[in-house]
Amino acid sequence: MRLVAEFTTEPFDVDGQVPAHATQALEAAQAAGLDCEFGPLGTSVRGEQEQLLPALTGVLEAAFANGASQVTLQVRRDGVRLPRSGGGGVNALLAEVAAELGGPLSGLSRGDKQRAVLLLEAKGAFEYRKSAEIVAEALGVTRFTVYNYLNRARD
Known part of the structure; x- marks a missing residue:
């Protein structure tokens, strides 16, 4: 089954620079071989369940090791739209x-x-x-x- 994970690392405001917690989380996802889209307020990654779920541990570890105070994560089946809440x-x-x-x-x-x-x-x-x-x-x-x-x- 193909999944999509979207995550946002915080804090957002770091003097206009992309914070290390965001770039290192992205690099962890890329190293795991996931399809990645990096945006100014979050990152989206796609992959097969067997690949994506274990990779998320590395993404979270990289974010927190590089200064994240919070990581917001959503995982869903690829192709399923998000509900209008949250x-x-x-x-x-x-x-x-x-x-x-x-x-x-x-x-x-x-x-x-x-x-x-x-x-x-x-x-x-x-x-x-x-x-x-x-x-x-x-x-x-x-x-x-x-x-x-x-x-x-x-x-």
Whole structure:
């Protein structure tokens, strides 16, 4: 059975540099022979179950050995869509918006953070449970600020 694992290592904000915990986790996945996609807010890896599941131990060990304070991990069968709840779907949308805006969301100007919130709303990010908290953390602002950006756009 083919599986997909998506993981995010934290903390996100490390002076605009890709943190070692993220790069070393990616390298562990690559060394295991997994198909990897590295994004600004997370990494997606694919492989057969027998290959992927044991490799995740190495990925987690590499992340924590290189300074990760937390690793969020989701594993599913390849081809199965994520439900509209929880952080996995929001994190994927955050990665899309970060790519559109050209870099880590936490390093954006105030105006670009407002634009990011509007893009996320257009993509349906705020339909997910606890999305405002996840978005706020990625932007480096408070949840209240995210709500203010949304309210200003609606006025």
